[in-house]
């Protein structure tokens with residue numbers, strides 16, 4: 001991935017947020033996820049984001065899935081204050097003045113006033129290019145969820161239209177002793193250079209934080225096998241999907257590292273599942289070092305379990 005991409009991710013990881021309530025307010029990441037959802041639904045094709053009723057409905061649904069304590073689902077706050085993050089601009093309607101002034105301390109105008117004075121919100125062209133591309137858009141969405149709402153992935157997936165069948169109880173993720181898990185995790189992330197073996201997302205921040213996780217091909221509880229050839233680096237979304245046997249790295253004659261296959265129960269009419277279906281037939285992105293390629297027995301185990309639906 002390009003430096004430009006890393007740069008955008010880092011900026012989205014560091015949104016300026018109001019912390020006066022004791023927790024960080026979720027409004028800005030929720031607004032960004034709502035806009036991404038509008039694009040996914042084919043409802044936003046140009047870099048002109050209207051403060052529409054449709055956007056407000058998606059925002060409220062998502063907000064309900066992630067809000068805490070006294071958070072209020074007021075979309076005018078992020079729609080207005082996102083301007084302070086310097087990649088979002090409120091374009092005034094003809095004859096109106098610019099509504100956002102950097103450093104001004106007044107609160108956000110009402111929805112009605114924003115609609116009266118602002119034609120649309122507009123992203124920086126570089127960020128819009130990433131949002132327009134289905135692959136990078138998916139990765140930005142994953143990054144936002146992993147950074148701001150890692151505990152609410154299931155609820156968000158349900159709201160984003162991924163469908164009830166994807167919103168399963170979260171009991172399948174393995175519980176591992178911390179020391180052993182850390183060693184396995186570090187080994188796998190290094191071998192795979194912090195890159196998801198499914199979608200190729202790669203992100204390491206200066207703080208050492210990585211978006212990508214280490215997954216066991218055959219679960220540790222089954223094989224007790226922490227060898228690197230039983231591991232894969234995956235982004236949270238693909239880790240989650242592999243844990244539920246919705247996707248699987250499978251043996252393949254042409255690709256020694258295996259190829260991805262998807263569960264036939266996935267429905268390409270649901271846009272949350274379409275991303276997963278697109279993986280079908282794509283090679284597993286292998287580690288540089290051939291000796292650490294996924295072991296054949298693990299790929300076979302995954303293939304056999306692909307039809308098991310929880």
Ligand SMILES: [Zn+2]
Nearest residue numbers: 196199235238
């Ligand atoms: Zn991924």
